[in-house]
Amino acid sequence: MWTRRAWVALLLAGVVAAAAWSAGDSGALRREVYPAQFPAGDGKALADRYCQICHAASLVTQQAKDSTGWEKTLAQMEKWGIEPTPAEHDSLRSYLLSHYGPRAR
């Protein structure tokens, strides 16, 4: 004879098994979720102000570039309309390079 407790235990076991399967099934596929905010530091306010005119921070936080790469990116954005001062430009490039520099091979 199945008691109520046994039925509840069986149901819970099923739920746990289903959750485990679901997590194992999809968790690895969701590993890449890029930060939606720029990290704190000198240059964050500039990144917030200039980068997020056209796109979310996550487009930047998943990228990796050396100094030349970020310089080219900033030059392109300035050509298209952002207007940082020369000091802001340098500060922004340093900030991006320090957080999103080239990946190690």
Add this chain to the structure above:
Amino acid sequence: MWRRREFLRTLGLTGAGALAGAVLRVPSAWAKTPVEPELIVRNTWPEHWETTLEALGREYFTSNERFFVRSHFPVPELNPTTWRLEVTGLVERPLSLSLAELKKAPQVDAVHVLECAGNGRGLFQLPNTAGTQWERGAVGNARWSGPLLSTLLYHADLMPEAKHVWFEAADRAPLPGVPPFVRSIPIEKALGDTMLALRMNGSALPRLHGAPARIVVPNWYGMASTKWVTGIRVEATPSDNHWFARGYRYVYPGEDPASAPPVQEMKVKSVITWPLEGVRLPGGGVHFAGFAWGGSSGVKLVELSIDEGQSWRPVFLAQETSRSAWRDWSLDLPVPSHQRMSAMVRAIDGNGQQQPLAARANASGYANNSIHRVSFRVD
């Protein structure tokens, strides 16, 4: 033998409710669209949303809600009752067509794969990389309906100098200095199977996918299939727009983007949608499944290896729906219990081109058709 769909159905885990989802908050200038639980958000706005392999594997036609999204600029608000499509340039009879008029034109119904040119960029692991780090799910297969572009062009009556067709669209960047996205295709492709899609999988074209009308260029990477199209301009030369003249090029070290080969036809490719990476399976046998697609020569053969590429065996390849649709492949294999396993799949196209183990990386990470490998455990 356990099949994934049956297992999930048993547990009541199929459908959108299988996974937890989230509604993202984005600035008011952008579309406040809930993100489907089975889309991986690679960028919140503009929308760079990738379909999970799990969701892709569930159905032959990728549902509109789960179809990957790649937008360059904010999604424009277009009123379908006032929207018009202008056909201009090197034509004897310029046209200005309403949606109602386009619906009255002869319609075609065709199945085409769309794949983002950057699909797989994130898997290159480039030391310097710009753009979204897509993995494998910026691809989908849908039934598209609407008039062929050739129907409109013949009606407009092309001049003899007509060599290229430019597509203009309604989406614009918030900064006025950013060039609009204006690409072109050669007249031969425009007069072939290229279509103006008004419907997707039997429903009106969704807003995120270009409503009220988008171009679909079969067998070409997705950047050619302009969304929210408003103008079709016939010219003697290719587009001189930034996104065409400099963007979407196979650039290798030391090369000038302007002279590098353009990204056009899709390269032959395949994915394993089951087993998924890291799953545990009951012993006895494994059901392998996935899709394969490619350029205009179609997919000729798909092969599977379970010994790290030492030997390959052909899989069952479902009949071709159309040359530009993807094809289901599957194979059931008995496997020993209590071991970790891996599987690799490779497709070969009608020209004999085979997926490489590791595709040569170009600077922008386009067209990564490297062989897909998954590892899993058999209990």
